[in-house]
Amino acid sequence: MKAEVSHQRLLLELTALDAELSRIAHRSKTLAEQKRFDELQAEQRAAQDRLAVLQIAVEDLDGQVSRFESEIDGVRQREDRDRSLLESGTVNPKQLAEIQHELETLERRQASLEDSVLEVMERREELVNQQAVEQIEIDRLNGEVATAAQARDIALAEIEQTRSVAGIRRTELAQTISADLVAVYERQRTSTGVGAGLLQGRRCGACRIEIDRGQSAQITAAPEDDVVRCPECGAILLRFTGIGS
Structure with a gap:
């Protein structure tokens, strides 16, 4: 030929x-700005996952507090009923002893439940503090992700501009050969x-x-x-x- x-x-x-x-094609696939964006997005997702786990844990503790408080209310209602019986003067000595024993048991049960509520509330406070820390981290990462996305988009635009110029020149050149x-x-x-x-x-x-x-x-x-x-x-x-x- x-x-x-x-x-x-x-x-x-x-x-x-x-x-x-x-x-140009290789650079577009191995762009440092894209890698940084992907890394920050991964950190962002991990932080959001941690926050979601904490939220579930807080909701679970709220459920425990509600159950304890409901049980405490039940104990108090039983105590009020027993005291009303004592104050009525209609109970016999045997019933009186039984009611007094039950009141002592109810008081111990109420104290135990209230201690449990305090423990749960302390744990809840710890988790809420952790939520605040994670939210601060997410806010920081949101800003960094936005900045990284902008840097990536600028780099990709520059690459596309270079690719376009080279592609046009190639088409023109190939037509002359x-x-x-x-x-x-x-x-x-x-x-x-x-x-x-x-x-x-x-x-x-x-x-x-x-x-x-x-x-x-x-x-x-x-x-x-x-x-x-x-x-x-x-x-x-x-x-x-x-x-x-």
């Missing part, structure tokens, strides 16, 4: 643009990732492998407009020092 030397020179620029577009030459280049690029490479001495600029002397002599002796392929990787070998040389 033959192609004008000027078209082969343009192919060198096309190769450079494709390499730049590959670097022989369609047959571009087709060979694209097939090779699809196959190995690099369609062409500058021949530097005996080294292929695409695969970086040094060509043996016999094959190198044949390549050097080939007419300028011959489209020469690397015997190692198949890339188009561009046999000049660069654009404008």
